[in-house]
Amino acid sequence: MILINNQFPGPLVECNEGDTIRVIVENKAINATSMHFHGLFQNGTNSMDGAVGITQCPIAPNSTFTYEFKIQEQSGTYWYHAHHSAQASDGLIGPVVIHSKDxxxxxxxxxxxxxxxxxxxxxxxxxxxxxxxxxxxxxxxxxxxxxxxxxxxxxxxxxxxxxxxxxxxxxxxxxxxxxxxxxxxxxxxxxxxxxxxxxxxxxxxxxxxxxxxxxxxxxxxxxxxxxxxxxxxxxxxxxxxxxxxxxxxxxxxxxxxxxxxxxxxxxxxxxxxxxxxxxxxxxxxxxxxxxxxxxxxxxxxxxxxxxxxxxxLHPVIAMNPPAADKYMRFDASFMIGDWRLARGFFNQSTWHHNVTRPSLHRFLDASANATTLKSPIAVNNMAFDYQKELVIQTQGIRTIDFAINNFDDGNHPFHLHGHKFFVLYQGRGGYPPAAEDFPGFVKEHNLDNNPVRRDTVTVEGYSWAVIRLVLDNPGMWAFHCHNMWHAESGMLMQLLVRSDVVRGWTVSDQERAICELEGVATGMRPDDSIWFGNFGDK
Ligand SMILES: [Cu+2]
CATH class of the missing domain: 2.60.40.420 (Cupredoxins -  blue copper proteins)
Structure with missing residues:
Protein backbone atom coordinates (compact mmCIF):
# COMPACT_ATOMS: atom_id res chain seq x y z
CA MET A 1 0.00 0.00 0.00
CA ILE A 2 0.93 3.66 -0.18
CA LEU A 3 0.65 5.44 3.16
CA ILE A 4 0.11 9.02 4.29
CA ASN A 5 2.24 9.99 7.32
CA ASN A 6 2.88 6.27 7.81
CA GLN A 7 -0.77 5.55 8.34
CA PHE A 8 -3.79 4.18 6.56
CA PRO A 9 -6.35 5.61 6.24
CA GLY A 10 -4.78 9.08 6.14
CA PRO A 11 -5.29 11.47 9.07
CA LEU A 12 -8.56 13.31 9.59
CA VAL A 13 -8.65 16.89 8.31
CA GLU A 14 -11.14 18.60 10.61
CA CYS A 15 -11.76 22.32 10.36
CA ASN A 16 -14.30 25.11 10.53
CA GLU A 17 -15.95 26.87 7.66
CA GLY A 18 -13.83 29.95 6.95
CA ASP A 19 -10.53 28.23 7.80
CA THR A 20 -7.58 28.23 5.45
CA ILE A 21 -6.11 24.78 4.90
CA ARG A 22 -2.48 24.24 4.01
CA VAL A 23 -1.38 20.74 3.09
CA ILE A 24 2.25 20.07 2.29
CA VAL A 25 2.66 16.93 0.22
CA GLU A 26 6.18 15.53 0.40
CA ASN A 27 6.28 12.70 -2.06
CA LYS A 28 8.49 9.95 -0.63
CA ALA A 29 6.99 7.24 -2.83
CA ILE A 30 8.49 5.90 -6.05
CA ASN A 31 5.75 7.29 -8.29
CA ALA A 32 4.44 10.80 -8.87
CA THR A 33 1.15 11.66 -7.17
CA SER A 34 -1.35 14.43 -6.33
CA MET A 35 -4.00 15.17 -3.72
CA HIS A 36 -7.62 16.16 -4.44
CA PHE A 37 -10.03 17.40 -1.80
CA HIS A 38 -13.26 15.83 -2.92
CA GLY A 39 -16.28 18.09 -2.92
CA LEU A 40 -14.46 21.25 -1.87
CA PHE A 41 -15.39 24.22 -4.02
CA GLN A 42 -11.85 25.64 -4.33
CA ASN A 43 -13.47 28.94 -5.23
CA GLY A 44 -10.66 31.11 -6.60
CA THR A 45 -8.12 28.29 -6.14
CA ASN A 46 -8.91 26.01 -9.08
CA SER A 47 -5.22 25.13 -9.44
CA MET A 48 -5.35 23.60 -5.92
CA ASP A 49 -7.95 21.04 -7.03
CA GLY A 50 -5.33 18.32 -7.39
CA ALA A 51 -6.59 16.79 -10.65
CA VAL A 52 -3.58 15.58 -12.63
CA GLY A 53 -3.71 16.48 -16.32
CA ILE A 54 -6.44 19.02 -15.62
CA THR A 55 -5.34 21.52 -12.98
CA GLN A 56 -1.81 20.38 -12.23
CA CYS A 57 1.20 18.26 -13.09
CA PRO A 58 1.88 15.29 -10.83
CA ILE A 59 4.10 15.78 -7.77
CA ALA A 60 7.29 13.95 -8.73
CA PRO A 61 9.00 11.52 -6.34
CA ASN A 62 11.29 13.33 -3.87
CA SER A 63 9.55 16.64 -4.43
CA THR A 64 7.11 18.74 -2.46
CA PHE A 65 3.95 20.60 -3.37
CA THR A 66 1.88 22.83 -1.10
CA TYR A 67 -1.88 23.02 -1.40
CA GLU A 68 -3.50 26.06 0.16
CA PHE A 69 -7.14 27.03 -0.02
CA LYS A 70 -9.92 28.58 2.00
CA ILE A 71 -13.06 26.67 2.97
CA GLN A 72 -15.98 28.90 2.07
CA GLU A 73 -19.73 28.46 1.94
CA GLN A 74 -19.72 24.75 2.65
CA SER A 75 -19.65 22.36 5.57
CA GLY A 76 -20.26 18.68 6.19
CA THR A 77 -18.50 15.47 5.25
CA TYR A 78 -15.88 15.22 2.52
CA TRP A 79 -12.67 13.29 1.87
CA TYR A 80 -9.34 13.61 0.17
CA HIS A 81 -7.61 11.22 -2.16
CA ALA A 82 -4.87 11.00 -4.75
CA HIS A 83 -6.14 12.10 -8.17
CA HIS A 84 -3.47 10.41 -10.22
CA SER A 85 -4.27 7.11 -11.87
CA ALA A 86 -6.01 4.75 -9.39
CA GLN A 87 -3.57 5.44 -6.54
CA ALA A 88 -6.36 6.33 -4.12
CA SER A 89 -7.17 2.63 -3.97
CA ASP A 90 -3.57 1.88 -2.97
CA GLY A 91 -4.15 3.78 0.28
CA LEU A 92 -4.00 7.51 -0.47
CA ILE A 93 -7.30 8.46 1.14
CA GLY A 94 -8.53 10.22 4.26
CA PRO A 95 -11.61 11.95 5.70
CA VAL A 96 -12.45 15.67 5.81
CA VAL A 97 -15.00 17.16 8.22
CA ILE A 98 -15.96 20.82 7.95
CA HIS A 99 -17.92 22.25 10.85
CA SER A 100 -20.34 25.10 10.43
CA LYS A 101 -21.15 27.36 13.37
CA ASP A 102 -24.80 26.58 12.58
CA LEU A 313 -34.71 13.98 0.80
CA HIS A 314 -34.83 17.77 0.86
CA PRO A 315 -32.10 20.21 1.86
CA VAL A 316 -32.56 22.22 5.05
CA ILE A 317 -31.33 25.30 3.22
CA ALA A 318 -34.01 25.22 0.57
CA MET A 319 -33.14 26.13 -2.99
CA ASN A 320 -35.17 25.74 -6.13
CA PRO A 321 -32.96 25.36 -9.18
CA PRO A 322 -32.92 28.25 -11.65
CA ALA A 323 -34.14 27.55 -15.19
CA ALA A 324 -31.54 25.94 -17.44
CA ASP A 325 -29.92 27.82 -20.33
CA LYS A 326 -29.28 24.59 -22.18
CA TYR A 327 -30.10 20.87 -22.11
CA MET A 328 -27.20 18.67 -23.14
CA ARG A 329 -27.30 14.94 -23.61
CA PHE A 330 -24.29 12.73 -23.00
CA ASP A 331 -24.07 9.07 -23.82
CA ALA A 332 -21.76 7.21 -21.43
CA SER A 333 -20.52 3.99 -22.97
CA PHE A 334 -17.63 1.61 -23.43
CA MET A 335 -16.39 1.09 -26.95
CA ILE A 336 -13.77 -1.23 -28.30
CA GLY A 337 -11.25 0.46 -30.53
CA ASP A 338 -7.86 -0.21 -32.08
CA TRP A 339 -6.07 -3.32 -30.88
CA ARG A 340 -9.31 -4.41 -29.19
CA LEU A 341 -8.79 -1.99 -26.33
CA ALA A 342 -11.93 -0.97 -24.46
CA ARG A 343 -12.31 2.66 -23.44
CA GLY A 344 -14.91 4.68 -21.59
CA PHE A 345 -16.60 7.44 -23.60
CA PHE A 346 -18.79 10.50 -23.23
CA ASN A 347 -20.39 10.68 -26.66
CA GLN A 348 -17.44 10.20 -29.05
CA SER A 349 -14.73 11.39 -26.67
CA THR A 350 -12.51 9.32 -24.38
CA TRP A 351 -10.10 11.13 -22.10
CA HIS A 352 -6.36 10.93 -22.68
CA HIS A 353 -4.51 12.86 -20.02
CA ASN A 354 -1.54 15.06 -20.76
CA VAL A 355 0.19 14.92 -17.41
CA THR A 356 2.99 17.37 -18.09
CA ARG A 357 0.75 19.95 -19.75
CA PRO A 358 -2.52 20.04 -17.81
CA SER A 359 -5.51 21.45 -19.66
CA LEU A 360 -5.70 24.53 -17.42
CA HIS A 361 -2.13 25.44 -18.38
CA ARG A 362 -2.80 24.79 -22.06
CA PHE A 363 -5.87 27.01 -22.00
CA LEU A 364 -3.94 29.84 -20.36
CA ASP A 365 -1.06 29.43 -22.82
CA ALA A 366 -3.30 29.29 -25.92
CA SER A 367 -3.96 32.18 -28.28
CA ALA A 368 -7.13 34.26 -27.97
CA ASN A 369 -8.44 32.56 -31.13
CA ALA A 370 -8.41 29.15 -29.51
CA THR A 371 -9.95 30.29 -26.25
CA THR A 372 -12.72 32.63 -27.42
CA LEU A 373 -15.88 30.86 -28.51
CA LYS A 374 -18.85 32.40 -30.28
CA SER A 375 -21.42 30.81 -28.01
CA PRO A 376 -21.50 31.17 -24.19
CA ILE A 377 -21.90 27.38 -23.86
CA ALA A 378 -19.87 25.39 -26.36
CA VAL A 379 -17.41 22.57 -26.83
CA ASN A 380 -13.91 23.98 -27.20
CA ASN A 381 -12.39 21.93 -30.00
CA MET A 382 -9.79 24.53 -30.91
CA ALA A 383 -7.58 24.45 -27.83
CA PHE A 384 -8.46 20.79 -27.22
CA ASP A 385 -8.70 17.70 -29.41
CA TYR A 386 -12.33 16.60 -28.95
CA GLN A 387 -11.63 12.89 -29.36
CA LYS A 388 -9.16 12.93 -26.48
CA GLU A 389 -10.53 15.74 -24.37
CA LEU A 390 -14.15 16.85 -24.26
CA VAL A 391 -14.06 20.37 -22.81
CA ILE A 392 -17.30 22.31 -22.42
CA GLN A 393 -16.53 25.99 -22.10
CA THR A 394 -18.90 28.52 -20.59
CA GLN A 395 -18.84 32.28 -20.38
CA GLY A 396 -20.58 34.12 -17.56
CA ILE A 397 -22.67 32.14 -15.06
CA ARG A 398 -24.61 29.47 -16.96
CA THR A 399 -27.01 26.73 -15.95
CA ILE A 400 -26.97 23.48 -17.90
CA ASP A 401 -29.04 20.32 -17.65
CA PHE A 402 -26.89 17.25 -18.11
CA ALA A 403 -28.96 14.32 -19.36
CA ILE A 404 -26.68 11.33 -18.99
CA ASN A 405 -27.59 8.12 -20.71
CA ASN A 406 -25.79 4.98 -19.58
CA PHE A 407 -25.33 2.39 -22.34
CA ASP A 408 -23.48 -0.06 -20.10
CA ASP A 409 -24.88 -2.72 -17.79
CA GLY A 410 -22.73 -1.35 -14.96
CA ASN A 411 -23.45 1.82 -13.00
CA HIS A 412 -21.53 5.09 -12.98
CA PRO A 413 -21.20 7.31 -9.90
CA PHE A 414 -20.50 10.62 -11.66
CA HIS A 415 -18.66 13.36 -9.82
CA LEU A 416 -18.34 17.04 -10.67
CA HIS A 417 -15.41 18.96 -9.20
CA GLY A 418 -15.84 22.42 -7.70
CA HIS A 419 -19.65 22.36 -7.52
CA LYS A 420 -22.70 20.67 -6.14
CA PHE A 421 -25.52 20.06 -8.62
CA PHE A 422 -29.26 19.52 -8.34
CA VAL A 423 -30.36 15.91 -8.79
CA LEU A 424 -33.52 16.35 -10.86
CA TYR A 425 -34.32 12.79 -11.84
CA GLN A 426 -32.78 9.33 -11.78
CA GLY A 427 -34.49 7.03 -14.27
CA ARG A 428 -35.05 3.29 -14.00
CA GLY A 429 -34.24 2.21 -17.53
CA GLY A 430 -35.04 3.73 -20.90
CA TYR A 431 -33.91 7.10 -22.23
CA PRO A 432 -34.09 10.69 -21.03
CA PRO A 433 -36.81 12.98 -22.42
CA ALA A 434 -36.00 15.09 -25.47
CA ALA A 435 -34.82 18.63 -24.75
CA GLU A 436 -38.13 20.21 -25.76
CA ASP A 437 -40.10 17.83 -23.52
CA PHE A 438 -37.96 18.26 -20.44
CA PRO A 439 -39.50 21.46 -18.99
CA GLY A 440 -42.90 19.73 -19.07
CA PHE A 441 -41.39 16.62 -17.47
CA VAL A 442 -39.97 18.75 -14.63
CA LYS A 443 -43.39 20.32 -14.01
CA GLU A 444 -45.27 17.05 -14.22
CA HIS A 445 -43.02 15.36 -11.63
CA ASN A 446 -42.48 18.47 -9.49
CA LEU A 447 -38.72 18.08 -9.84
CA ASP A 448 -37.70 21.64 -9.08
CA ASN A 449 -39.07 21.63 -5.54
CA ASN A 450 -35.86 21.91 -3.47
CA PRO A 451 -34.19 18.75 -4.81
CA VAL A 452 -31.05 17.26 -3.27
CA ARG A 453 -27.78 19.00 -4.10
CA ARG A 454 -24.77 16.74 -4.15
CA ASP A 455 -21.45 16.19 -5.91
CA THR A 456 -21.64 12.49 -6.83
CA VAL A 457 -24.70 10.92 -8.46
CA THR A 458 -25.15 7.43 -9.84
CA VAL A 459 -26.63 6.53 -13.19
CA GLU A 460 -27.61 2.89 -12.95
CA GLY A 461 -27.04 0.35 -15.73
CA TYR A 462 -28.95 0.92 -19.00
CA SER A 463 -30.62 3.95 -17.49
CA TRP A 464 -30.33 7.72 -17.27
CA ALA A 465 -30.37 10.72 -14.99
CA VAL A 466 -30.72 14.47 -15.38
CA ILE A 467 -28.77 16.82 -13.15
CA ARG A 468 -28.82 20.62 -13.23
CA LEU A 469 -25.48 22.37 -13.00
CA VAL A 470 -25.26 26.01 -11.99
CA LEU A 471 -21.79 26.73 -13.32
CA ASP A 472 -20.69 29.69 -11.25
CA ASN A 473 -17.25 28.67 -9.96
CA PRO A 474 -14.45 29.71 -12.34
CA GLY A 475 -11.99 27.02 -13.32
CA MET A 476 -11.22 23.86 -15.24
CA TRP A 477 -13.25 21.16 -13.51
CA ALA A 478 -13.37 17.42 -14.10
CA PHE A 479 -16.67 15.61 -14.51
CA HIS A 480 -16.03 11.91 -14.37
CA CYS A 481 -17.11 8.49 -13.29
CA HIS A 482 -15.74 7.87 -9.79
CA ASN A 483 -15.46 4.18 -10.41
CA MET A 484 -11.63 4.24 -10.50
CA TRP A 485 -11.46 1.71 -13.30
CA HIS A 486 -13.94 3.56 -15.49
CA ALA A 487 -12.18 6.87 -14.91
CA GLU A 488 -8.87 5.33 -15.96
CA SER A 489 -10.53 3.93 -19.08
CA GLY A 490 -11.32 7.51 -20.16
CA MET A 491 -14.81 8.27 -18.83
CA LEU A 492 -14.01 11.88 -18.03
CA MET A 493 -14.87 15.26 -19.49
CA GLN A 494 -13.98 18.77 -18.39
CA LEU A 495 -15.97 21.90 -17.75
CA LEU A 496 -14.18 25.16 -18.27
CA VAL A 497 -16.43 27.38 -16.20
CA ARG A 498 -16.54 31.18 -16.53
CA SER A 499 -13.76 31.19 -19.09
CA ASP A 500 -13.96 35.00 -19.12
CA VAL A 501 -12.65 34.99 -15.53
CA VAL A 502 -10.20 32.11 -15.97
CA ARG A 503 -8.57 33.87 -18.92
CA GLY A 504 -7.14 36.49 -16.56
CA TRP A 505 -5.26 33.92 -14.46
CA THR A 506 -1.58 32.99 -14.64
CA VAL A 507 0.08 29.73 -13.70
CA SER A 508 2.22 30.20 -10.58
CA ASP A 509 5.95 29.47 -10.51
CA GLN A 510 5.40 26.52 -8.17
CA GLU A 511 2.83 25.04 -10.53
CA ARG A 512 5.05 25.46 -13.61
CA ALA A 513 8.17 24.20 -11.89
CA ILE A 514 6.76 20.83 -10.83
CA CYS A 515 6.01 19.97 -14.47
CA GLU A 516 9.74 19.94 -15.22
CA LEU A 517 10.91 17.64 -12.43
CA GLU A 518 12.50 14.26 -12.99
CA GLY A 519 9.97 11.47 -12.54
CA VAL A 520 6.96 13.73 -13.11
CA ALA A 521 5.52 11.28 -15.64
CA THR A 522 5.66 8.24 -13.35
CA GLY A 523 2.64 6.51 -11.87
CA MET A 524 0.40 7.02 -14.91
CA ARG A 525 -1.93 4.38 -16.28
CA PRO A 526 -0.25 2.42 -19.07
CA ASP A 527 -0.55 4.18 -22.41
CA ASP A 528 -2.66 2.37 -25.02
CA SER A 529 0.39 2.22 -27.29
CA ILE A 530 2.10 -0.44 -25.14
CA TRP A 531 -0.41 -2.89 -26.59
CA PHE A 532 -0.13 -1.77 -30.21
CA GLY A 533 1.11 -4.60 -32.37
CA ASN A 534 -0.22 -7.10 -29.86
CA PHE A 535 -2.30 -9.59 -31.82
CA GLY A 536 -3.09 -11.66 -28.73
CA ASP A 537 -3.99 -15.32 -29.00
CA LYS A 538 -6.53 -14.97 -31.77
CU1 LIG B 1 -18.42 4.28 -14.33
Missing part, protein backbone atom coordinates in the same frame (compact mmCIF):
# COMPACT_ATOMS: atom_id res chain seq x y z
CA UNK A 103 -24.43 22.82 12.29
CA UNK A 104 -26.03 21.87 15.59
CA UNK A 105 -28.50 24.74 15.78
CA UNK A 106 -29.92 25.06 12.29
CA UNK A 107 -28.45 22.62 9.78
CA UNK A 108 -28.83 19.29 11.57
CA UNK A 109 -32.42 18.82 12.68
CA UNK A 110 -31.69 16.07 15.23
CA UNK A 111 -29.41 16.58 18.21
CA UNK A 112 -26.55 14.15 18.63
CA UNK A 113 -24.20 13.28 21.48
CA UNK A 114 -21.25 12.13 19.41
CA UNK A 115 -19.91 12.66 15.92
CA UNK A 116 -18.08 9.75 14.23
CA UNK A 117 -16.57 8.84 10.90
CA UNK A 118 -17.17 5.49 9.23
CA UNK A 119 -15.21 4.94 6.05
CA UNK A 120 -16.14 1.88 4.02
CA UNK A 121 -14.29 0.66 0.99
CA UNK A 122 -13.49 -2.27 -1.20
CA UNK A 123 -9.96 -3.56 -0.80
CA UNK A 124 -7.61 -5.14 -3.29
CA UNK A 125 -4.48 -6.80 -1.97
CA UNK A 126 -2.78 -6.19 -5.32
CA UNK A 127 -1.55 -2.74 -6.25
CA UNK A 128 -3.60 -0.81 -8.77
CA UNK A 129 -0.63 -0.56 -11.14
CA UNK A 130 -0.90 -4.33 -11.57
CA UNK A 131 -4.70 -4.39 -11.66
CA UNK A 132 -4.80 -1.64 -14.29
CA UNK A 133 -2.46 -3.55 -16.59
CA UNK A 134 -4.93 -6.41 -16.51
CA UNK A 135 -8.07 -4.31 -16.80
CA UNK A 136 -6.94 -2.10 -19.67
CA UNK A 137 -5.32 -4.76 -21.86
CA UNK A 138 -6.96 -5.98 -25.10
CA UNK A 139 -10.14 -8.07 -24.96
CA UNK A 140 -10.98 -7.20 -21.38
CA UNK A 141 -14.11 -5.31 -22.48
CA UNK A 142 -14.44 -3.39 -19.23
CA UNK A 143 -14.25 -6.40 -16.93
CA UNK A 144 -13.49 -4.50 -13.76
CA UNK A 145 -11.20 -6.09 -11.16
CA UNK A 146 -13.27 -7.59 -8.34
CA UNK A 147 -12.04 -6.68 -4.85
CA UNK A 148 -10.98 -9.19 -2.19
CA UNK A 149 -13.02 -7.78 0.69
CA UNK A 150 -14.31 -4.66 2.37
CA UNK A 151 -12.71 -2.52 5.05
CA UNK A 152 -14.29 -0.36 7.74
CA UNK A 153 -12.09 2.54 8.79
CA UNK A 154 -9.21 0.70 7.15
CA UNK A 155 -9.73 -2.49 9.14
CA UNK A 156 -10.80 -5.99 8.28
CA UNK A 157 -9.87 -9.55 9.17
CA UNK A 158 -8.95 -12.29 6.71
CA UNK A 159 -7.88 -15.88 7.12
CA UNK A 160 -4.32 -16.44 5.89
CA UNK A 161 -5.38 -19.67 4.21
CA UNK A 162 -7.15 -17.55 1.57
CA UNK A 163 -3.77 -16.02 0.73
CA UNK A 164 -1.55 -18.97 0.02
CA UNK A 165 1.96 -17.91 -0.85
CA UNK A 166 1.44 -14.40 0.54
CA UNK A 167 3.29 -12.95 3.46
CA UNK A 168 0.35 -13.03 5.88
CA UNK A 169 0.19 -12.26 9.60
CA UNK A 170 -3.10 -11.90 11.47
CA UNK A 171 -1.69 -11.80 14.99
CA UNK A 172 -2.54 -8.16 15.56
CA UNK A 173 -5.87 -7.74 13.82
CA UNK A 174 -9.41 -7.61 15.16
CA UNK A 175 -12.91 -6.88 14.00
CA UNK A 176 -13.54 -3.13 13.82
CA UNK A 177 -15.57 -1.84 16.76
CA UNK A 178 -17.51 1.31 17.47
CA UNK A 179 -18.36 2.20 21.07
CA UNK A 180 -21.43 4.38 21.43
CA UNK A 181 -22.91 5.71 24.68
CA UNK A 182 -26.23 4.00 25.40
CA UNK A 183 -29.47 5.94 25.26
CA UNK A 184 -28.14 8.71 23.02
CA UNK A 185 -28.22 9.82 19.42
CA UNK A 186 -25.02 9.58 17.40
CA UNK A 187 -24.05 11.12 14.10
CA UNK A 188 -22.20 8.69 11.87
CA UNK A 189 -20.54 10.24 8.83
CA UNK A 190 -20.36 7.43 6.31
CA UNK A 191 -17.92 7.80 3.41
CA UNK A 192 -17.35 5.30 0.60
CA UNK A 193 -13.63 5.76 -0.03
CA UNK A 194 -13.43 2.70 -2.27
CA UNK A 195 -12.63 2.21 -5.94
CA UNK A 196 -15.49 0.20 -7.36
CA UNK A 197 -17.98 -1.52 -5.06
CA UNK A 198 -21.29 -0.15 -3.88
CA UNK A 199 -22.08 -1.00 -0.27
CA UNK A 200 -25.39 -1.49 1.42
CA UNK A 201 -24.97 -0.68 5.09
CA UNK A 202 -27.11 -1.45 8.11
CA UNK A 203 -26.92 -1.36 11.87
CA UNK A 204 -28.86 -4.40 13.08
CA UNK A 205 -32.14 -3.57 14.82
CA UNK A 206 -31.49 0.17 14.46
CA UNK A 207 -33.39 2.20 11.91
CA UNK A 208 -31.55 5.46 11.27
CA UNK A 209 -32.20 8.89 9.84
CA UNK A 210 -30.28 10.28 6.89
CA UNK A 211 -29.42 13.92 7.64
CA UNK A 212 -26.66 14.82 5.19
CA UNK A 213 -25.96 14.00 1.54
CA UNK A 214 -22.49 14.92 0.19
CA UNK A 215 -22.18 17.98 2.43
CA UNK A 216 -25.81 19.09 2.07
CA UNK A 217 -27.82 18.95 5.30
CA UNK A 218 -31.24 17.41 4.70
CA UNK A 219 -34.40 16.98 6.73
CA UNK A 220 -34.18 13.60 8.53
CA UNK A 221 -35.73 10.63 6.74
CA UNK A 222 -35.78 7.09 8.16
CA UNK A 223 -34.11 4.12 6.46
CA UNK A 224 -33.15 0.55 7.35
CA UNK A 225 -30.28 0.27 4.90
CA UNK A 226 -28.04 2.78 3.18
CA UNK A 227 -26.82 2.33 -0.39
CA UNK A 228 -23.56 4.18 -0.91
CA UNK A 229 -21.39 4.29 -4.01
CA UNK A 230 -17.75 5.30 -4.30
CA UNK A 231 -17.04 8.93 -3.33
CA UNK A 232 -20.50 9.51 -1.83
CA UNK A 233 -21.09 10.56 1.78
CA UNK A 234 -24.11 10.38 4.04
CA UNK A 235 -24.56 11.36 7.66
CA UNK A 236 -26.96 9.17 9.57
CA UNK A 237 -28.32 9.61 13.07
CA UNK A 238 -28.50 6.40 15.05
CA UNK A 239 -30.22 6.16 18.41
CA UNK A 240 -28.76 3.66 20.89
CA UNK A 241 -32.12 2.81 22.42
CA UNK A 242 -32.42 -0.98 22.01
CA UNK A 243 -32.64 -2.67 25.41
CA UNK A 244 -32.50 -6.39 24.56
CA UNK A 245 -28.71 -6.55 24.20
CA UNK A 246 -25.74 -4.20 24.04
CA UNK A 247 -23.77 -5.37 21.01
CA UNK A 248 -24.92 -5.27 17.40
CA UNK A 249 -23.50 -5.91 13.97
CA UNK A 250 -22.92 -3.15 11.55
CA UNK A 251 -23.00 -4.93 8.20
CA UNK A 252 -21.57 -3.45 5.02
CA UNK A 253 -22.40 -5.63 2.04
CA UNK A 254 -21.10 -5.14 -1.44
CA UNK A 255 -23.80 -5.22 -4.09
CA UNK A 256 -22.08 -8.03 -5.96
CA UNK A 257 -24.55 -8.18 -8.85
CA UNK A 258 -22.52 -5.46 -10.56
CA UNK A 259 -19.38 -7.58 -10.63
CA UNK A 260 -18.87 -9.12 -14.05
CA UNK A 261 -16.10 -11.55 -13.14
CA UNK A 262 -15.34 -13.92 -10.27
CA UNK A 263 -12.72 -13.52 -7.58
CA UNK A 264 -12.32 -16.65 -5.48
CA UNK A 265 -10.95 -14.53 -2.63
CA UNK A 266 -14.00 -12.26 -2.52
CA UNK A 267 -15.65 -11.75 0.85
CA UNK A 268 -18.52 -9.43 0.01
CA UNK A 269 -19.54 -8.56 3.56
CA UNK A 270 -17.52 -6.74 6.18
CA UNK A 271 -18.84 -6.26 9.69
CA UNK A 272 -18.08 -4.07 12.65
CA UNK A 273 -19.31 -4.44 16.22
CA UNK A 274 -21.40 -1.62 17.63
CA UNK A 275 -21.01 -1.75 21.42
CA UNK A 276 -23.20 0.18 23.80
CA UNK A 277 -21.09 1.97 26.28
CA UNK A 278 -22.61 2.23 29.76
CA UNK A 279 -21.30 2.16 33.36
CA UNK A 280 -21.97 -1.61 33.49
CA UNK A 281 -20.20 -2.33 30.21
CA UNK A 282 -17.21 -0.26 31.34
CA UNK A 283 -16.84 -2.59 34.33
CA UNK A 284 -16.60 -5.55 31.94
CA UNK A 285 -14.11 -3.77 29.72
CA UNK A 286 -11.43 -6.37 30.26
CA UNK A 287 -13.49 -9.05 28.56
CA UNK A 288 -12.89 -9.73 24.89
CA UNK A 289 -15.55 -8.42 22.54
CA UNK A 290 -18.36 -10.91 22.32
CA UNK A 291 -19.91 -11.76 18.99
CA UNK A 292 -23.21 -9.96 18.61
CA UNK A 293 -26.31 -12.05 18.05
CA UNK A 294 -28.31 -9.18 16.61
CA UNK A 295 -30.87 -9.74 13.87
CA UNK A 296 -30.78 -8.82 10.19
CA UNK A 297 -33.69 -6.93 8.62
CA UNK A 298 -36.26 -9.13 6.87
CA UNK A 299 -36.17 -7.17 3.60
CA UNK A 300 -34.28 -8.72 0.68
CA UNK A 301 -30.81 -7.28 0.17
CA UNK A 302 -30.08 -5.04 -2.80
CA UNK A 303 -29.40 -6.63 -6.17
CA UNK A 304 -29.35 -3.50 -8.34
CA UNK A 305 -26.46 -1.07 -8.24
CA UNK A 306 -28.18 2.23 -7.73
CA UNK A 307 -28.23 5.22 -5.43
CA UNK A 308 -30.22 5.47 -2.28
CA UNK A 309 -33.54 6.95 -3.38
CA UNK A 310 -32.90 10.60 -2.59
CA UNK A 311 -36.10 11.93 -4.14
CA UNK A 312 -37.67 12.08 -0.67
Missing amino acids: ERTALQKLEYASDRIIMVQDHYHNLTSELLMDYLKPDMENNEPVPDNGLINGRGVRDCKDFNGWDCDTSNVSTPTLDLAAGQRHRLRIINVGAFAEFQIQFDEHPFYVTEVDGTDVFPEPFHRLNILPAQRYSVILETNVTTTDAFWMRARMVTHCFTTKNSRLQPEIRAVIRYDSPESKAMDKEPTKEPTSKDWPEAIEVICRDLNVSA
